[in-house]
Amino acid sequence: MTKTSAGHFFEDYHVGQVIEHAVPRTVSGGERALYHALYPARHALHSSDEFARACGMPAAPVDELMAFHLVFGKTVPDISLNAVANLGYAEGRWHRPVWPGDTLRARSTVIGLKQNSNGKTGVVWVRSEGLNQRDEIVLDYVRWVMVRKRDIDAPAPETVVPELQSALAASDLVVPEGLDFTGYDFTLAGEPHRLTDYAVGEVIDHVDGVTVEEAEHMLATRLWQNTAKVHFDLTVRPEGRLIYGGHVISMARGLSFNGLANAQMIVGLNGGAHANPCFAGDTIKAWSEVLDIAETTAPGVGAIRLRLVAKKGGEPFTLRGEDGKYLPNVLLDLDYWALMPL
Template sequence: MTKTNPGRFFEDFEVGQVIDHAVPRTVSGGERALYQALYPMRHALYSSDEFARGCGLPASPLDDLITFHLVLGKSVPDISLNAVANLGYAEGRWLKPVHAGDTLRASSEVLGLKQNSNGTSGVVYLRTRGVNQRDETVLEYIRWVMVRKNDTEAPAPETVIPELAKAVAPEDLVVPDGLDFSRYDYTLAGEPHRFGDYEVGEVIGHVDGVTIEEAEHMMATRLWQNTAKVHFDATFRPDGQRLIYGGHVISLARALSFNGLANAQMVVGLNGGAHANPCFAGQTVKAWSEVLDKAETGAPGVGALRLRLVAVNDASVGELRGEDGKYLPQVLLDLDYWALVPV
């Protein structure tokens, strides 16, 4: 009997299955400090307890993407160890802020399955949930991944493709309890631009760039206890390169977006996302954003911006796709999310 975890293959999933992921995790100021060391993030709400209190929260939460990475990281050994590709995200919602001292665990439910026509792999749709020590769901999102079959003779399952919302509807966004931007301090936040200053269709180039080092993306990925070999073992891929965890690029781009979107404080919805091309150490990542939509929320002084966040390899704002409709090679990430901003 082998004791190591081979991961699930496509034929091991069935619709309706619920998988409880291992390794609950207590977070502290250590995760926060490391996040600040690994990404050029400067959002005031995630940097200062005082600023967060001024916005009606009990203390500064951990960055919403820390929650995302931790929850996704827990799902890797059960879901994507034999993944060929991470295909997309939908219906992501942050439901409760996570604070130092909280303990997170995660589970996933299989929503859909579709075997590929070549019979060697298939697409698995899952809803993953992160839960804290009070059994409150802090995050949920749908992800679909292409997973290899181990036994190519295994029969194809009935095809079930879940209906996915194009975007989280503004009325489904959850504003954290108590959040109040009516006395928001724009000077301390770093920029004067508020809800009314952003126009749908507006594009913001975030100016700054970061050249990625191997040590950094590996430390980040391990911090989320995501242990997929391909990120750490230079002997694993024939080209000797370590593939950078897609979430590292998400956090890098989100942090770079501070410059122009400093007040897009809280990430509350994930509408979709594509890891358009692989990312490797040595690349210089830059980012630009496009305002896709705007919405009001019931909370005092709090509006929501729907944003496209694009990360590119050493390039400025430009086309996303070529004439063939495919992402251009310099595009690393095309993410669609909702953030809360002061009105």
């Protein structure tokens, strides 16, 4: 009897299946420091305990995307070890902050399946949840993944494609308990722009760029305990090790500080697509579009809905060609909600 696992293949899934993922992870300040070393992350609320306390929180929480990566990494051995590509996200919500000392684990429920016409792969939809040591949901999201079949002759499952919200309403967002931006220090935050300084339809070129290196992206992916073969093993993908999509997300989010320094906390993930693969040597730049703005019930706290686009080369503010398809230089198209002072 073999003691090793080749991971799940498409025919191993069924709708309603619940998978409890292995290896809980206790978060420390070390992960925060390494996250800030890997990405240009400078948002004040995640950098300074004193700034966070002035905003009504007990201390600086870890970056929301760091919590996302930690939970996402738990799901990889069971969901995407044999993936061809991670296709998209929807209905993501951060329910409560994560602090150093919290222990995170993950579970996923299969909510959809569809075999592709080539008979060699299929799409699996899962709703994944990250839970802390008190069994409280920290975040949850839907993602869909193209997964290889072990046996191309295995019968196709019944097709079930879940209906998903195109975007979360502002009223669906969870504002952390105690958050208060009425005494917000714009000087320490790095920019003077408050929510009312932004307009729907406004676009922002974040100017800066970062060239991705092989060692850096593999270190980051290992940090999240993400074991997907395409990120490490050239025999699986001879054309190049694929950069983990979350690495691109965090890089673009970090770059967005220049122009969106006060978009402090991510609380909603409306949708996302990894439009084209990213490889070492690519230089990532980013731009954003303001999609919506809203007030919340928390004092001085508003919400801004943003489209974050990461690209390699090409002009900013251009997403698709005349055929409606993503341009080949577009790496990421992410739609999210963040909290910002009014």
